[in-house]
Amino acid sequence: MEYIIEPQKNIPVAAETEVLVVGGGPSGFGAALTSARMGRRTMLIEQYGAVGGVATTGIMSHWTGRQGGGLFEEFLFKAGDCECPEVINPEKLKILMLNMLIEAGVTVQLYTWMSDVIKEGNRITGVITESKSGREAIRCKVLIDSTGDGDAAAKAGAPFEKGRSADGGMQPMTIMFKLAGVDMDRAMFFWGFEDTVQLPEGDLQTLSRKELPAPAGHVLLYPSSLPGVVTVNMTNSINADGTNIRDINRAELECRNQMGKIVAFLRHYVPGYEACYICDSSNAVGVRETRRFLAEYQLNEEDIAEARVFDDWVVTKSRFFFDLHNVTGSGLDNDGAYRQFKQEHPYTIPKRCLIPREVEGVILNGRNIGGTHKAHSSYRVMPICMNIGQAAGVIAALSMEKKKDARDLDISLVQEALRAQNVEP
Numbered sequence: 001m002e003y004i005i006e007p008q009k010n011i012p013v014a015a016e017t018e019v020l021v022v023g024g025g026p027s028g029f030g031a032a033l034t035s036a037r038m039g040r041r042t043m044l045i046e047q048y049g050a051v052g053g054v055a056t057t058g059i060m061s062h063w064t065g066r067q068g069g070g071l072f073e074e075f076l077f078k079a080g081d082c083e084c085p086e087v088i089n090p091e092k093l094k095i096l097m098l099n100m101l102i103e104a105g106v107t108v109q110l111y112t113w114m115s116d117v118i119k120e121g122n123r124i125t126g127v128i129t130e131s132k133s134g135r136e137a138i139r140c141k142v143l144i145d146s147t148g149d150g151d152a153a154a155k156a157g158a159p160f161e162k163g164r165s166a167d168g169g170m171q172p173m174t175i176m177f178k179l180a181g182v183d184m185d186r187a188m189f190f191w192g193f194e195d196t197v198q199l200p201e202g203d204l205q206t207l208s209r210k211e212l213p214a215p216a217g218h219v220l221l222y223p224s225s226l227p228g229v230v231t232v233n234m235t236n237s238i239n240a241d242g243t244n245i246r247d248i249n250r251a252e253l254e255c256r257n258q259m260g261k262i263v264a265f266l267r268h269y270v271p272g273y274e275a276c277y278i279c280d281s282s283n284a285v286g287v288r289e290t291r292r293f294l295a296e297y298q299l300n301e302e303d304i305a306e307a308r309v310f311d312d313w314v315v316t317k318s319r320f321f322f323d324l325h326n327v328t329g330s331g332l333d334n335d336g337a338y339r340q341f342k343q344e345h346p347y348t349i350p351k352r353c354l355i356p357r358e359v360e361g362v363i364l365n366g367r368n369i370g371g372t373h374k375a376h377s378s379y380r381v382m383p384i385c386m387n388i389g390q391a392a393g394v395i396a397a398l399s400m401e402k403k404k405d406a407r408d409l410d411i412s413l414v415q416e417a418l419r420a421q422n423v424e425p
């Protein structure tokens, strides 16, 4: 590869903060809100023009899984829009989440991309950002990496894994889109890969595998909070790494090209969809899985299936099955568990999963925490990520207050603060 050498230049320090949250998805929102509510000077930067991440800019359909207690329970009460509070109205969330952050005292800076980190030794002390104002620096005492992909921790040199252990294969990418013009009195919905209907022409899921352009080939349709509007989770791009810009571009093009064929298929086969048309789509292809950092502990599938209660729990009352989309095609992966997944008790996530190895001054958050490929397919859902964010916010705020590294913070203090915020096993 050919290289150029960047000339040295002075970069203005645009802001200084105690806690810097990079990324404003469900986990970043939870972290920033909690840190600010605990009285710490908190700033959040986000590349897009809205906070909420996949929940808003990704026009997501619904909060999946179950997350009892803590911030998500409070949030769902505020955000619930219709008879089914789990159904998301992204436009409502864009305003609600932003205003909640501002009211808590968070400095929110949208349209700001974190391109690098500033380090002293192996400690992160700030970031470099790119925006319409050019290249700037922000100094911080603690950084919470809520980028989904773990961009900050990776730039700092924290070790990570990607994909399944056999071949590194990661879950497919998808552009979510919405259909209007659906006859809701007759419309059918398909919440999971195992939901189907027998039509005169055959089984709907089988027909979709035959007729949609591979690797599309499953039917997932969810009601929205708007009349006549349905959210579609059916585009599919495989063998793509969400931290590789060329793969992201290929996935975007592939998914966009599938959309028209999916609409034609639905119009032809599915009752209620005869006159449907696309009225909205996510601005960016949705990435399910990228870096999982090597943390002080890797949450694994047994921990989830057996609902282990860790001594150093920081997230509790989480429930979801192993939602592993097929890494090599459409539908659910053979290793994914859906209907057959029985979980009598909710699981917990320990503080150690949020603490990366080898690098100081950064807390992992959301889908990039330490865990296995299969465990990740469960805790990656947004309600659980929001409460991971709450835990990250508590750890950051207390490490400021006690002047201790997140790694060395007394777990009993963290759990005492979390209990006061309605989080307990």
Ligand SMILES: Cc1cc2nc3c(=O)[nH]c(=O)nc-3n(C[C@H](O)[C@H](O)[C@H](O)COP(=O)(O)OP(=O)(O)OC[C@H]3O[C@@H](n4cnc5c(N)ncnc54)[C@H](O)[C@@H]3O)c2cc1C
Pocket: 022, 023, 024, 025, 026, 027, 028, 045, 046, 047, 048, 052, 053, 054, 055, 060, 061, 062, 063, 064, 065, 112, 113, 114, 115, 146, 147, 148, 149, 151, 173, 174, 175, 176, 233, 286, 287, 288, 365, 366, 367, 368, 380, 381, 382, 383, 385
């Ligand atoms: C297609 C798809 C369907 C899904 N369906 C569901 C579902 O139905 N229900 C459910 O609960 N979950 C669903 N998920 C999973 C869930 O949405 C994510 O796993 C979850 O949002 C992760 O939360 P997060 O905060 O870690 O990351 P994200 O929501 O991805 O948020 C990360 C944020 O960081 C910002 N960012 C990233 N890098 C940078 C940077 N370098 N500088 C500045 N900002 C940056 C991004 O713009 C984004 O706003 C789905 C995911 C996808 C992709």
